[in-house]
Amino acid sequence: MLSKKTKYGLKALAYLASQPDKKPVQISEIAEKENISQKFLESILLSLRKTGFLGSKKGKGGGYYLLKTPEEISMTDVMRVLEGPIAMVPCVSLNFYETCDDCPDENTCSVHKLMLQVRDSALDVYRNNTLKDIIS
Amino acid sequence: MLSKKTKYGLKALAYLASQPDKKPVQISEIAEKENISQKFLESILLSLRKTGFLGSKKGKGGGYYLLKTPEEISMTDVMRVLEGPIAMVPCVSLNFYETCDDCPDENTCSVHKLMLQVRDSALDVYRNNTLKDIIS
DNA sequence: TATTACCCTACTAATTTAATAGAGTTTTCA
DNA sequence: TGAAAACTCTATTAAATTAGTAGGGTAATA
The missing domain is CATH 1.10.10.10 (Winged helix-like DNA-binding domain superfamily/Winged helix DNA-binding domain)
Known part of the structure; x- marks a missing residue:
């Protein structure tokens, strides 16, 4: 949420x-x-x-x-500052990376694999939206 | 998270x-x-x-x-059962829709606009992955 | 018929979130 | 110059959620 x-x-x-x-x-x-x-x-x-x-x-x-014009303000930056990590698990986070205690190997982890895709798709959205894009 | x-x-x-x-x-x-x-x-x-x-x-x-084969199990269904709504705000949820108390109009809401895109991109990922796809 | 293993309820500790309270400081304008 | 406007900061708290713990109960199988 x-x-x-x-x-x-x-x-x-x-x-x-x-x-x-x-x-x-x-x-x-x-x-x-x-x-x-x-x-x-x-x-x-x-x-x-x-x-x-x-x-x-x-x-x-x-x-x-x-301090900047709306088109200069990327949702990626805003989300990182307000919400924190964009990734849903720390082990796929670009800016807040952490290993999982329970996971012996990220490369064979199903959760990792799925969440990597979810992170990339969310990043895609944030990168393509500036503050200007979301004001009506 | x-x-x-x-x-x-x-x-x-x-x-x-x-x-x-x-x-x-x-x-x-x-x-x-x-x-x-x-x-x-x-x-x-x-x-x-x-x-x-x-x-x-x-x-x-x-x-x-x-009960089913791995390729019959969609991540969309799994995520909805385990995690709940895929949307990050109730007002853009397909299966758990709720209006926001504070928001007078969804159509002009910036948050709504952005979160709609995020939901769609996440759904895209989940719909394209079955259990078979994420096992190594 | 004993054992294995699932089934179910209730409780709790820890964490996070969403405020609330209240005092303090800086700046501006009359 | 002084009072009001408006931001700044710290501390506390209530509610909700999460992640687990405890312990007993029930059903099925060898």
């Missing part, structure tokens, strides 16, 4: 990408329009800022804004 | 599919060979039996066996 964190993060990014100009948008506005708990959204936006997707401006008239 | 239940279930099915004949295999044998907690595996095999993938035989010389 997709975590709420990722879902809300994607919605917030899409909301920012849909803005006519690049003026900062307040957390409260995004939270209200997208039906997200404001406090929870705060922490999500904070992590998106720390990972270089968003910039923020404090004080009156402040808020969050995209 | 793939649950251990699914992982173990797949491994057990693959183990049974790799048997030279159709004789029942004991839980204890599968558990040992695949490094799975026997009690946990019991409950997984039970659910695979109840959903029509496995048959069982009690008493001495008993155990579990496949």
